Amino acid sequence: MFRLGIQAKPFIKWAGGKQSLANQLIPFFPTDYDRYFEPFVGGGSLFFTLCPEIAVINDHNRWLIDTYRAVRDNWQQVAEILDKLPNTKEDYLRIRSQNPYELSFEARAAHFIYLNKTCFRGLFRVNRKGQFNVPYGAYDRRYYDPENLESVSSSLAHTTILAGDFELALAGVSNRDFVYLDPPYYKLGGHSDFNRYTENQFRETEHFRLASLCRDLDSRGVRWAVSNSNTEFVRHLYQGFHFHEVSARREINLKSQNRNILELLITNYD
Structure with missing residues (x-):
């Protein structure tokens, strides 16, 4: 029924998330x-x-x-790409403007996590064309916890x-x-x-x-x-x-x- 020994936590922030509930x-x-x-x-x-x-x-x-699937199947590669993404407004806007479906599976997931962790209030919002359009949040924090991402993959x-x-x-x-x-x-x-x-x-x-x-x-x-x-x-x-x-x-x-x-x-x- 339930698996013991895995202590995974959500690796993204989501509006209406139930972590506190x-x-x-x-x-x-x-x-x-x-x-x-x-x-x-x-x-x-x-x-x-x-x-x-x-x-x-x-x-x-x-x-x-796609991000869930990439983390499940190859979290290490997702982490390696995340490590190379700079947290500046210029880089944020550049990454935000990219079409995720022109990227590799792992890069697509890394960009999702990066944008989620660096955008304003961690809000995922798209326009009517499905394009991510949240402004930069200027947060000084890491994008992910390697141990947790591994636990997420296992779970x-x-x-x-x-x-x-x-x-x-x-x-x-x-x-x-x-x-x-x-x-x-x-x-x-x-x-x-x-x-x-x-x-x-x-x-x-x-x-x-x-x-x-x-x-x-x-x-x-x-x-x-x-x-x-x-x-x-x-x-x-x-x-x-x-x-x-x-x-x-x-x-x-x-x-x-x-x-x-x-x-x-x-x-x-x-």
């Missing part, structure tokens, strides 16, 4: 399942905390998923890594599996509404489709948990299931007084 969320998760599915993996906080023996992770952000060794729609990522899921879903949250207002992770935004129609999928999974006996905003819209979508309020802090919000919020963890099991 992992210890609140995991006690709600079942422990008796065969495979762990996470169709919106993002920074992977829950995945790395759980370190499941067999897992399927997915994200619609292809560059992110991903037996993981199926997919890139695409969340619904397709759950093909083949059974009632012996567990699914954790962490989609871009339904809007609250202000900076907390950020959802420009890919050229396609996650809108109300996608939330309806996700809720419909959850009801289908429930009818098939598949256990799932969904994180989302504490709004009447979300409560209506998942009416009839179990709601758990979770205290969270969102550092991406520019107004400090609005960073402490209550989120929902919705489950289809007690």
Whole structure:
């Protein structure tokens, strides 16, 4: 079920990441399942905390998923390239302007990690053309921890890594599996509404489709948990299931007084 001895941590920062919430969320998760599915993996906080023996992770952000695959398959080469990338505004803008799909697999991953660690507030944001457009952050910190990157590679060794729609990522899921879903949250207002992770935004129609999928999974006996905003819209979508309020802090919000919020963890099991 779970692998012992691997202490990997997320190697990138991700808006809406669950690193600070992992210890609140995991006690709600079942422990008796065969495979762990996470169709919106993002920074992977829950995945790395759980370190499941067999897992399927997915994200619609292809560059992110390519980075996971490169770190899994050749983390040493990714690290070597990272070591050669200077942290200056001029170099940042030069690297940001490059098309990642004109680079080698490992260089593409290294550039993703570099930009994530040196851009403003570690925010991954793209324009409607899918081009990364976050300004330089001027942070004086290392891009990665070699020991952690090796642990990340080990934790991903037996993981199926997919890139695409969340619904397709759950093909083949059974009632012996567990699914954790962490989609871009339904809007609250202000900076907390950020959802420009890919050229396609996650809108109300996608939330309806996700809720419909959850009801289908429930009818098939598949256990799932969904994180989302504490709004009447979300409560209506998942009416009839179990709601758990979770205290969270969102550092991406520019107004400090609005960073402490209550989120929902919705489950289809007690």
